[in-house]
Amino acid sequence: MATYEGLKVLLDWFKSNGGSVQPHVEFASYPDMGCGMRATSNLRSETELFSIPRSLVLSVHTSPLPKSLPDWSEISTQGWVGLILCLMYEQIDPASHWKRYLNSMPTCFDSLMFWSDDELRELQGSSVLDKIGREEAEGSYYSILVPYLSKHADIFKPLEAYSLALYHRCGSLILSRSFHVSNQDDSASDASDDDDAAYHEVETVGMVPMADVLNAKSGSANACLVYHPDALVMTTTKEIAAGEQIFNTYNDPPNADLLRRYGHVDEVNLNDNVEISADLIGCKDLERVDWLLDRLDDVYTLTQAEDLPEDFITAVKILTASKSEFRKIQKADDLPDDVLDEATAMRVREILQMRLAQYSSTIEEDESLLASSTMLTSRSRAALLVRLGEKRILAAHFARLPMPELSSREGNKRALSRKDQREERKRQRRDSS
Numbered sequence: 001m002a003t004y005e006g007l008k009v010l011l012d013w014f015k016s017n018g019g020s021v022q023p024h025v026e027f028a029s030y031p032d033m034g035c036g037m038r039a040t041s042n043l044r045s046e047t048e049l050f051s052i053p054r055s056l057v058l059s060v061h062t063s064p065l066p067k068s069l070p071d072w073s074e075i076s077t078q079g080w081v082g083l084i085l086c087l088m089y090e091q092i093d094p095a096s097h098w099k100r101y102l103n104s105m106p107t108c109f110d111s112l113m114f115w116s117d118d119e120l121r122e123l124q125g126s127s128v129l130d131k132i133g134r135e136e137a138e139g140s141y142y143s144i145l146v147p148y149l150s151k152h153a154d155i156f157k158p159l160e161a162y163s164l165a166l167y168h169r170c171g172s173l174i175l176s177r178s179f180h181v182s183n184q185d186d187s188a189s190d191a192s193d194d195d196d197a198a199y200h201e202v203e204t205v206g207m208v209p210m211a212d213v214l215n216a217k218s219g220s221a222n223a224c225l226v227y228h229p230d231a232l233v234m235t236t237t238k239e240i241a242a243g244e245q246i247f248n249t250y251n252d253p254p255n256a257d258l259l260r261r262y263g264h265v266d267e268v269n270l271n272d273n274v275e276i277s278a279d280l281i282g283c284k285d286l287e288r289v290d291w292l293l294d295r296l297d298d299v300y301t302l303t304q305a306e307d308l309p310e311d312f313i314t315a316v317k318i319l320t321a322s323k324s325e326f327r328k329i330q331k332a333d334d335l336p337d338d339v340l341d342e343a344t345a346m347r348v349r350e351i352l353q354m355r356l357a358q359y360s361s362t363i364e365e366d367e368s369l370l371a372s373s374t375m376l377t378s379r380s381r382a383a384l385l386v387r388l389g390e391k392r393i394l395a396a397h398f399a400r401l402p403m404p405e406l407s408s409r410e411g412n413k414r415a416l417s418r419k420d421q422r423e424e425r426k427r428q429r430r431d432s433s
C-alpha cells in the first residue's frame with residue numbers, strides 16, 4: 001500500500017510535471033484498502049477529477065532505456081521482461097523522471113506471488129494455484145534478464161541493484177497498477193482485462209501516475225480513465241456524493257484473480273467463477289481427447305449464471321459417449337448439441353462432486369470458519385472467500401441438476417408402453433387412495 005506521506009510527494013511531483021488535480025477530490029485512507037481518493041463535494045457524472053499528461057505515463061515507449069540499447073529486441077520480444085526492466089532501470093537511476101512516482105509505490109504485496117507454501121495450501125482446489133507464475137518469473141529473470149544485464153554492465157549500474165527482489169516488485173507493480181494505454185481517443189482499461197492479450201500487447205501497457213491510486217470494488221465503479229490526445233483524464237461515470245470513495249474498475253475479475261494480481265478479494269464478488277478441467281471428465285481414449293481439444297478448450301468456466309457453459313456440456317457428451325456414438329460424432333465432424341439430457345446430467349453430477357472433493361474443506365466447514373473469522377489472518381480470510389465462492393458456484397449448479405431418482409423414473413416412464421402406462425396410472429391411483 002502507498003503511504004500518505006508518499007502520496008504527498010507524488011502529488012508535488014505530479015503537479016510540477018504538468019498533472020492537474022481538481023479541488024473536488026482528495027486522498028483518503030481506507031481500512032483494508034490502503035490509500036484511495038474521495039469526493040470532497042457532490043459530483044455529477046462526467047466530471048473531470050484529474051488529468052495526466054501522456055509524458056508522465058511510464059511505458060517501453062516513454063522510458064529512455066530501449067533507445068539506448070541497439071539489441072533491445074532481445075528483451076522486447078520476451079513478454080513482460082522489457083517493461084519490468086524499464087521500471088527497474090527508472091527505479092535505480094537517480095536522475096529518473098519517474099523517481100518520485102516509483103518511490104511513492106508499495107514495496108510489500110499480498111498478491112499470491114508472495115504467499116508461503118502453507119498459505120497457498122489454503123487455496124487447494126482453486127485453479128488459481130496454477131496461474132501464479134512464480135517459477136516462470138524467476139526462470140525469466142535468471143535465463144533472460146541476468147545475461148542481458150551482464151552484457152550491458154556499462155548501462156545497468158550497479159549491477160547488483162537489479163536483484164530478483166526488485167524484479168518481483170516491479171512485476172507486481174505492473175500486475176496490480178498498470179493500464180492499457182491506447183493511442184486512440186477512447187476509454188482506457190485496466191491492464192488486467194485479458195492476461196493473454198496483455199502478454200502480447202505489452203507494448204500498450206503503461207504505468208499511469210495518480211490513476212493507480214484509485215481502489216476498485218465489484219459493482220462500485222464510478223470513474224474511468226478517458227483518453228485524450230495529450231492527456232489521460234480520470235472522469236466520473238456517475239454521480240458521486242461528497243465523502244464517497246472514487247472507484248475505478250479493474251475489469252471485474254473473480255476473487256481468485258483479484259487475489260493473484262492485487263492481493264485482495266471482494267466480500268461479495270458477482271464475477272466469481274470456478275474452472276473445471278477436461279481431465280476431470282475422465283476419458284482414457286487419447287484420440288478422442290485430441291479430437292475434442294482441436295475443437296474446444298480444455299478448461300470450462302462455470303459462473304454464477306444459471307446455465308452450465310455450453311462447451312462444458314458438449315465436452316462431457318463427447319468424452320462420455322460410447323465408442324459407436326463417438327465414431328458417429330467424428331464422422332459427422334460436428335459437435336454434439338449442448339442440451340442437458342439425463343445421461344449427461346448424471347455424468348455432470350459426478351463431475352461436480354469430484355470437483356468439490358478437490359478442495360480440502362466443505363462449504364459448511366468454510367461457512368462456520370467465516371462466521372468466526374475474527375480468528376483469521378487477512379490472507380486466510382481471503383483464501384477462504386476464494387474457495388467458498390468457487391464451491392458455492394459448484395453447489396448451485398449441482399442443485400439445479402435434475403434429481404437422479406426423478407430423472408430415472410421419468411426415463412422409465414418414457415420407456416413404458418401405452419398399456420403399461422395405463423397400468424402404472426391405475427397402480428398410482430390405488431396407492432394414493
Ligand SMILES: C[S@@+](CC[C@H](N)C(=O)[O-])C[C@H]1O[C@@H](n2cnc3c(N)ncnc32)[C@H](O)[C@@H]1O
Pocket residue numbers: 001002003032033034035036106176177212213214215216217261262263264265266
Ligand atoms: C491500484 S492500487 C490502489 C492504491 C492502493 N490502495 C495503495 O494504497 O497503494 C491497487 C491496490 O489497492 C488495494 N485495493 C484496491 N481495491 C481494494 C479493495 N476493494 N479491497 C482491498 N484492497 C484494495 C490492493 O492492495 C491493490 O493491490
